[in-house]
Amino acid sequence: MTADRQPLVVVGDVLLDQDVSGTATRLAPDAPVPVVEVSGEHSRPGGAGLAAALAAREGRDVVLVCALGSDEASEAVRAMLPAGVRLVEIPFEGALPVKTRVLVEGRPLVRVDRGGGTPGPPGAGVRAALAGARAVLVADYGQGTAAAVRGALAEAARRLPLVWDPHPRGPRPVPGARLVTPNGREARHFLREDRPGDAAVPAEGDDSLRAHRTRGALLAERWLAGSVAVTLGERGAVLTRADSDDALYVPVAGCGEGDPCGAGDCFAATAAGVLADGGLPEEAVGRAAEAAAAFVTGGGLRAEGPGAGGPRATRTPPAGRAGAGGAGDVGHAGDPWALVDAVRARGGTVVAAGGCFDLLHAGHVQFLENARRTGDCLIVCVNSDASIRRLKGPGRPLNPAADRMRVLAGLGCVDAVLEFGEDTPEALLRRLRPDVWVKGGDYRVDDLPEAAALREWGGQTLVLPYLDGRSTTELARRAAFARP
The missing domain is CATH 3.40.1190.20 (Ribokinase)
Known part of the structure; x- marks a missing residue:
């Protein structure tokens, strides 16, 4: 053999x-x-x-x-x-x-x-x-x-x-x-x-x-x-x-x-x-x-049939959010802090996720849906316009913060949205004190400066990958070269 x-x-x-x-x-x-x-x-x-x-x-x-x-x-x-x-x-x-x-x-x-x-x-x-x-x-x-x-x-x-x-x-x-x-x-x-x-x-x-x-x-x-x-x-x-x-x-x-x-x-x-x-x-x-x-x-x-050799299945996405802090609790215009207090009072898990979310795409949506499954409410922390310019350079963001936050708040898996102006969300996270902090991309937990802050109050940091081949940079490049 x-x-x-x-x-x-x-x-x-x-x-x-x-x-x-x-x-x-x-x-x-x-x-x-x-x-x-x-x-x-x-x-x-x-x-x-x-x-x-x-x-x-x-x-x-x-x-x-x-x-x-x-x-x-x-x-x-x-x-x-x-x-x-x-x-x-x-x-x-x-x-x-x-x-x-x-x-x-x-x-x-x-x-x-x-x-x-x-x-x-x-x-x-x-x-x-x-x-x-x-x-x-x-x-x-x-x-x-x-x-x-x-x-x-x-x-x-x-x-x-x-x-x-x-x-x-x-x-x-x-x-x-x-x-x-x-x-x-x-x-x-x-x-x-x-x-x-x-x-x-x-x-x-x-x-x-x-x-x-x-x-x-x-x-x-x-x-x-x-x-x-x-x-x-x-x-x-x-x-x-x-x-x-x-x-x-x-x-x-x-x-x-x-x-x-x-x-x-x-x-x-x-x-x-x-x-x-x-x-x-x-x-x-x-x-x-x-x-x-x-x-x-x-x-x-x-x-599967008697010998378990039947066809392979495909997955279907979830419909809306489930669990405590569910659909309609708090949107962009609501009070995220009141939501967090209510979830904690019920003994639930507060989840926060962060990123620029410029040109929201399928990778972002899957990431946020997965982040929401880790707890009972999802607060999305979004980089401000000035923060993105410092991180990404001139010409970014493509969408202003108000628009990005409105689109995010419309997703069924997102319970509330907050903005931060620093290069990292550490200061905002110290106020929010989430039980779980989720970041998307090819990071390692030890490479995220905010991970140390999470450990101070017993929080957990998770890294979830985006869908392969989806990125804001690639979408912007394709749009720039698209023929009318």
């Missing part, structure tokens, strides 16, 4: 997933429960089987190490795995778990779980598969496979990228894992189990990005992991390390309406693929968040 054909090896618990779809228009006469008239049934590999199928969607060689038996559910999974997935089996005593969801108009009504068993000892084939891997994804569903293979996984983590998608009933990740991907609920659980009563652990009900960052860093330290990405559904993910105060917030352009089941497997499979190709954790988490959002928006599991 050549280096460029080394597979991604997925290790974990395989399930058989079943969806029973129908409609419910009446209650049963003998009990106050809905009667579901079934219109269709659909089965597919679940758990690590789904993660492997998703990883193989774009032609990647995938080896799935899992426990399968001789029962009907195991045979069904073997038959449904796509051709790009090669099986390395571990003996299994019992019946493969079957997870059945009853869906009414696309929404789960009830779930029924049955089956279960115990994986046997891994054979030589498992070690051979890991020895030939380019990267490893552990898709743990708490059924015992990760524990059975733990020794071989610990050895693999010392020499190649390993992504661990943990489960509350499973073992903790092996030391040296390149990336661990708990969701927000799982991160709370692991810290509750590992560090009960620790004052450094955020309160259970704290859903702020700062709390998720702290939980991720504590888990990275506890697990001796290279990095931890706490996934937050439609809010994106927070990537942290044990040895750094900085965190990378990775938003998504909007998940839209859809079935989130399987999105975590899509996230982990995508991240493992990026690391297998030599990418960094930051790139892996960014692409994984986008892929998971597209998966949900595109119909999720229902669009």
Whole structure:
């Protein structure tokens, strides 16, 4: 096997997933429960089987190490795995778990779980598969496979990228894992189990990005992991390390309406693929968040087919703002300071973003939409005309401050707009004291002079990229050379 054909090896618990779809228009006469008239049934590999199928969607060689038996559910999974997935089996005593969801108009009504068993000892084939891997994804569903293979996984983590998608009933990740991907609920659980009563652990009900960052860093330290990405559904993910105060917030352009089941497997499979190709954790988490959002928006599991090889989805932008400080609270003509006080009184998160915003373009809009998702209100801090002239030179700005502020205030994701005349917004931020300060572009947090001020009151600084190929300078150049 050549280096460029080394597979991604997925290790974990395989399930058989079943969806029973129908409609419910009446209650049963003998009990106050809905009667579901079934219109269709659909089965597919679940758990690590789904993660492997998703990883193989774009032609990647995938080896799935899992426990399968001789029962009907195991045979069904073997038959449904796509051709790009090669099986390395571990003996299994019992019946493969079957997870059945009853869906009414696309929404789960009830779930029924049955089956279960115990994986046997891994054979030589498992070690051979890991020895030939380019990267490893552990898709743990708490059924015992990760524990059975733990020794071989610990050895693999010392020499190649390993992504661990943990489960509350499973073992903790092996030391040296390149990336661990708990969701927000799982991160709370692991810290509750590992560090009960620790004052450094955020309160259970704290859903702020700062709390998720702290939980991720504590888990990275506890697990001796290279990095931890706490996934937050439609809010994106927070990537942290044990040895750094900085965190990378990775938003998504909007998940839209859809079935989130399987999105975590899509996230982990995508991240493992990026690391297998030599990418960094930051790139892996960014692409994984986008892929998971597209998966949900595109119909999720229902669009994937039995082997999870269906069409890739495209994202749709969110409609307006949501959450505290929502649409209509305060516009340009309102009182931003009153808005900030009201949001803080409700225990919300105040977000500020800054820039020139001369010739507002699609990159700006995506940046501001993503910034708004990080908290409960968004205050945009805009450079004055004199400030822009000092920074950009003669001929700028193209639009005066009053016009730029009016356009920004008209965006659904912007709650209020403030102007500052200095070269940096530090003085304004000291008055505003936001919980989160967001800057767009190719900066590093340490390069922003205002980042030090944010740390004084416990605020967090985030850098979010603009859309590639969009810039005010380029738009102005094109307009200047456009023919009438």
